[in-house]
Amino acid sequence: MPDSTVPPTTPVALSALLAREDLALRRIAGPDDPGTVVHWVHTSEMADPYPYLLGGELLLTAGAHIPEAAGSGTYFDDYVSRIVAAGGAALGFGVAPVHDTVPRALVAACERYGLPLLEVPPQTTFSGVARAVWQLMAQARLSELRRVTEAQQSLASAASRPDPVPSVLRQLAQRLGGWAVLYGPEGAEIAEAGREPGGEAREALARLAGVVRPDRPMPPAGVASQASSASRVHSTGTRPAEPEAAPSRSAHRPGPASPVGPQPPTGPSRPAPTSATDTTAGLHLAAYALGAGHGFVLGVAAAVRAPGDHTIVSVAAVLLSLLTGEQQSGTGAARSSALVRLLLGALPEDVAPLLGGGRRWVVVHARPDGEGAPDAVAASALGAALGSALVDPAGDVVRVLVPADRAPDPLPGWTLGVSAAVAPEDWPFADTQAARALARARAMRAPLLRHGPRPALADLVPPGEAAAHARTLLAPVTAHPALPETLRTWLSLHGSWDRTAVALSVHRNTVRQRIVRCAALLEADLDDPDVRMELWFALRHI
Structure with a gap:
């Protein structure tokens, strides 16, 4: 894991900065390591910059702090050693106006301590170097986001194929340029794809995933484990080991970590970690536990750990968690059975027990904040957050059927409308309630709004007579489908043109024209509170 004190910025290769012809930087000392990266730029003329460095910086100086007799003592050794101790990535020395050349003693000290030393020519300003680093960071971040987005789309597409698990693993291995494997609850490799690593790395990955005991050889690929009953319980309850703690500030570049063995089974009072990382035989290894209690683990091995890889693997883990969760619990088959029975004429209340919920349900309508419709992965993630796999991505709104005992809470990035708790035979009414609650929530800029029925005077009128x-x-207005809903929304929002326009996704002038039309057709004064009350009562029964 990277040093926790390093700034959380996109790293920029030092070689990319040296390749900028407009800067004309020149490396004159230190190792020529293509893996050297810069996280930040800092300018300082302090004789001891250590207290002001976080690690990973390109430190720029003009040498104003150097005393005249520095070359004959230990000044440069002390100066460079403190930069190295702080985790500095490289040192840039500006030539002119203080020094005509880079001091030879500084060059020698950088060679001894392995710190890259760059000569900054007079025509290149320190602010120009910083600007170039920010530009390279922005380019790297854009490239990373584009790569993650493309991978997310391809993984979602793979999950919809007839062989979803192998397809997701193949796509993941291709995106990482490595190997991806899915371990089953008993430790066997259920499916794998990509460049298979050597035996040492393969065994280390299995141990990291927590599916093999340290004193037991790894089971052959594709062969089910013949472990004993106790061993089966161990492998099913195990989660990947905790990642190693971040190194201290004095250890700037963490070395390879030793293989991590499986941990004892985790009890209910101690949540298990969901991922772990390791490095073995020159390969980066990672393991991700899928879902809660399923026992499936995703393992990946790649020669390079590029920015965005963790996000890509996390997306694959979510998809595989949904797929293996259905395989493990059988709820996928039960949902299919419920759908078939509904299509063949069964009543909702008869098929509801197959869906695993209670006697009462709520319908949730969710819309993501910002522009654009949610994709399949976002919709699945929303369902997982709400505790239900009954998800319907319908355009820019996602509908989720949730057991009533799992009351939804506000979710960052989403606006939710929640129906009242109903029996299965009233699902269509709950769907309408959730849609209206979502419209009001968006109009009121509330993260979540619930439809809350309560006893009222209207309940004293028999439903047939009220209808x-x-x-x-x-x-007069029901012949025009848009008018009743516009009137209902306008009344519910206390006659606000702007909020009604937001709720209905139309222009405010359209709302005004429709309300004027309603008043004319009904021959009613919509400013009269008695008229509004009577219309609101009637609108509740159509």
């Missing part, structure tokens, strides 16, 4: 009265009163 007949509503049909008669609203007959």
Whole structure:
């Protein structure tokens, strides 16, 4: 793991900075390591910059702090050793106006301590070097986001194929340029794809995933484990070991970590870690536990750990968690059975027990904040957060059917409308309630709004008589489908043109025209509170 004190910025290869012809930087000392990266740029004329460095910086100086007799003592050794101790990535020395050349003693000290030393020519300003680093960081970040987005789309597409698990693993291995493997609850390799690593790395990855005991050889690929009952319990309850602690500030570049063995089974009072990393035989290894309690683990091995790899593997882990979760629990088959029965004429209340919920349900309508419709991965992640796999991505709105005992809470990045708790036979009514609650939530800029029915005077009127009265009163406007819903939304938002426009996704002038039309057709004064009350009562029954 990287040093926790290093700034959390996109790293820039020092070689990329040296390749900028407009800067004309020249490396004159230190190792020529293509893996050297810069996280930050800092300018300082302090004789001891250590207290002001976080690690990973390109430190720029003009040498104003250097005393006249520095070359004959230990000044440069002390100066460079402190930069190295702070985790500095490289030192840039500006030639002119203080020094005509880079001091030879500084060059020698950088060679001794292995710190890259760059000569900054007079025509290159320190601010120009910093600007170039920020530009390279922005380019790297854009490239990383594009790569992650493309990988996310390809993984989601792979998950929809007839062989989803092998397809996701193949796509993941291709994106990482390495090997991906799925371990089953008993430790066997259920499926794998990509460049298979050597035996040492393969065994280390299995140990990191927590599916093999230290005193037991790894089971052959594709062969089910013949472990004993106790061993099976161990492998099923195990999660990948904790990642190694971040090194101290004095250890700038962490070396290879030793293989991590499996941990004892985790009890309910101690949550298990979900991922672990290691480095063996020149390969970067990582393991991700899938879901909660399934016992499936995703392992990956790659020669290079590029920016964005963790995000890409996490997306694959979410997809595989959904796929293996259905395989393990059988809920996928139960949902298919429920769908078939509904299509063949069964009543919702008869198929509801197959869905694993209780007797009452809520419908949630969710819309992501910002522009664009949610993709399949985002919709699945939303369902997982709400505790339900009954998800319907319908355009820019995601509908989720949730057991009533799992009351939804606000979720960052989403606006939610939640229906009242209903029996399965009332799902269609709950769907309408959730849609209206979402519209009001968006209009009021609230993260979550629930439909909350309560006893009222309207409950004293028999439903049949109330519906007949509503049909008669609203007959002039019901011939125009947009008018009743506009009138309902406008009344619910206390006559606000702007909020109604937001809730209905139309222009405020369109709202005004529709309300004027309603008033004309109904021959009613919509500013009269008694008229509004009567119309609101009627709108609740159509």
